[in-house]
Amino acid sequence: MCGISGIMYKKSSDRDSAPIGSELVKMLDALAHRGRDSTGITIAGEKTAEDYIVRTWTNAEQASDVMAKAEEAIIRTGAVVASSTYLNGFGRLTVNYEGKVSDLASALVNTKGIELHSIGESSEIIKDVGTSTSIDTIHQISRFRGTHGIGHVRMATESKIDINHAHPFWAYPFPDVTVVHNGQLTNYHKLKHMYEDQGHRFQTGNDSEIIAVYLADKLANGDTLDSALQQSLNDLDGTFTYLVSTRNGLGYAKDQWAAKPLVAMETDDIIALASEEIALHSIFDTVADRVEPQESEVMTWSV
């Protein structure tokens, strides 16, 4: 069992400034009973002056040495590090960079001790072990604003509990494409071997990461997000309801068994998605018509 949530503000007047961080924290807190192992969110929409936001993590004892090596690796790609902040092994860098994101990403993952959580033009992943309230205290998620985002509380079933195995997963090396998943994928190993043979990189042993890689592959081949989600219904085996966040988009896909819950609510201003209606009540005074998406259902929105 896991809990997922997503939110998107539709109005242009709300763009970049909606309280996405605090609302996702509240929704995930309401879903805390669905998983207490780790919590993570993607905040999207607050475009920085720089080209990319990079999120990293290291558990090395000499974290500052590893971070310094990572910055050197970034600079060697021709990128300029505009800002960097470090906290408990977590790194947030903004960089100016005109090359291929895959080169920047591989420079980072080839740095010993560095785990790359996300690269985005306007999205970043913040994930940690613990509940939403505890990670909000550490990472000050509530202060983040944006247009949209997704979140996840995890009860681990398929792989170990640590920061790397927390959701969301980034669709390496596609900037801004991130995924949260509730369920279990039974053809994970088969797909993983196939994608590794094709040169895709996996950061973890978590089955959910395959969804991010799968979508990255489809998008690389020119598919739209909607089409990629549709195809995933046949290509992913197992149980899933997953949410995807992109630079401008938000979407969900639900498996053919309707095995994992989701409720969706859309008003003139906002789209809110959550495993359970209880999460919607945590941010809305009144929950208007919410629908429960059915089996093999896919939906995407964009701002």
Added chain:
Amino acid sequence: MTYTLDADELSIREINKRLKQLSRTGAEIHIVNSRARHNIIVGLLDRCKITVQGSVGYYSASVSDGPEVIIEGNAGWALGENLMSGTVSVTRDAGASLAAGMRGGSVYVGGSAGARAGISMKGGTLLVRGNTGFLTGFMMQEGRIIVLGDAGESVGDSMYEGTIYVAGNIGSLGSDAKEEEASEDDLIGVWQTLEDHGIDQRPAFKKIVSARRLYHFDSLERLEMSAV
């Protein structure tokens, strides 16, 4: 006597404890600020009237025997699970696994229901005014499911006994389910149920029952054999 329980002030465990005490007195109870919290109203064994002013979460009005429950909002998964007797009605939508394993009484949904409505039902009546999702009446064993809207894919999959009536469209029939003509008596029974719920419509219904090919209906248990 009417009592009001506030879910913002009392924990769900406290509410259920209070309900248990109050239901023995035959009191009428209102629950406010439910905010889709889970497990509201479980394990009640007395006749009493409970109105929830708002949505409820999972397993609401479940494992109970006798209460009359009205939910003015939505319900989450497994509303009315294992209901023995009594009535449960929700004004808006219900989630998946609605009335799972229900044994008696009636469950009414004013809106639509999710997947697996009436899964493993063992008695009673489930009436859904809107649509039902995937696997309606999955492994149903007894009782009636009445759907005024459309039913999704695989209606009546692997059902043993019981009857499913659908007024709208059927996505597909499930494994070992078959459609047969509803008799006049069947329709009178269904229409009576509609009337009981204040519904004026008297539509025609598709009747879905078990084709009885999937299970070994004719093979006898050891005890049954000795009786033949």
